[in-house]
Amino acid sequence: MIKASPDNQNTRRRRDRSDIRDLLIESAIIEFAAHGFEGSSTRSIAERADAHQPQINYHFASKFQLWRATVDHLFELLDKTFSGIDEIEDPAESFAAGIRRLVYFAAEHPHLNRIIVQESSSSNPRMQWLTEVHVRPRFEQRRKLWRDLQEAGVAAPIPDELVHHVLIGAASQPYVSSSETELLLGLEQLDWALINAHAEGLVTTLLPGLDRLR
Amino acid sequence: MIKASPDNQNTRRRRDRSDIRDLLIESAIIEFAAHGFEGSSTRSIAERADAHQPQINYHFASKFQLWRATVDHLFELLDKTFSGIDEIEDPAESFAAGIRRLVYFAAEHPHLNRIIVQESSSSNPRMQWLTEVHVRPRFEQRRKLWRDLQEAGVAAPIPDELVHHVLIGAASQPYVSSSETELLLGLEQLDWALINAHAEGLVTTLLPGLDRLR
DNA sequence: GTCTATAATTAGATAGAC
């Protein structure tokens, strides 16, 4: 309607926004997480940021490059959440802190895990880029630390080849499927007490030897 | 090419296949799991079954009803995997058997969990139907059994509100993201020994009191 | 029940005015 009416040409005034790149990424986070790459449209992403669809091509050249910038941004947030964890000297306590932060991050930013799961559900160029650039370093580090903790008798008998995925799954599934979780529990939103109990429960369960060390 | 050429009208002969419904569902399982509902096209689904796109509307009336029939089919397979588990008298052993079968099913049929995750990533009519019809009964039963096992001192300190999702995540994540897992491990396919170690590891980890009972 | 043809809509990307 608005578009068709020549009288309403002033409903959307021309405006320059220096933060438009960030706004488009914020919008893309929500759309890609909800509908996947193929299921998301650049039109919807632009509209959510109150922008026009061609602006995506201007600022990111293609839908794929917008997706990559979106994933890069989310991994930067993840890095911030984990900052300083290497300074914890005891490896068991460091891994425990990693579990807690993983749960908190998944609860606060479920979008990253949603995007990863949607892409890793099939083999495609996006999944390969994501795996090599962002996942592999975290996977290898976690695997090595886990082997050390198993030798020390602290860690549960989860195979080190799979501990990355088991941990990610156990930590993020309630939040990746948060609309399902909330519908099942009859809640508007998952509260902090439950998220905390989740995190502490995982620490105790995955590191049963931690108590003995304290 | 073939379509455009009038000489090649015999490249695809007319044929009636009584199993076309099942073939379309088999094809839909793969497409929906890989690309999600919105990212899958009825053309691709039909082509994979060597059928024409309008046959989907003839046999299922709409893309959505094809999706529902596909999910129903996968849950029937899940029920078969779990058949007879209620006859295990000891609740701890029954839950342990449930964990093992969940892992084996996720490894063999990762498509169901992929479809569930993709839909539960946003609130939509498909997610609501899926949750109420298929997920809720399993969720409630698992939650109640878990509470009993925690009171008996057998189960790990995972909150009963979240045990369904934590268990599903820990059991299925390596297979939902199997292309990622295989790329990271440099494997063509996850082998049986690893899948078995995964299942047994989860049983021991989630039911730490089980050994004492044996 | 299968198949071709096509309607109606929507997709990502581009051209060019401003």
Next chain:
DNA sequence: GTCTATCTAATTATAGAC
């Protein structure tokens, strides 16, 4: 850098011959 208009291709669904 924003915006309108539009191109080409792909989408789901339907009509009608066989």
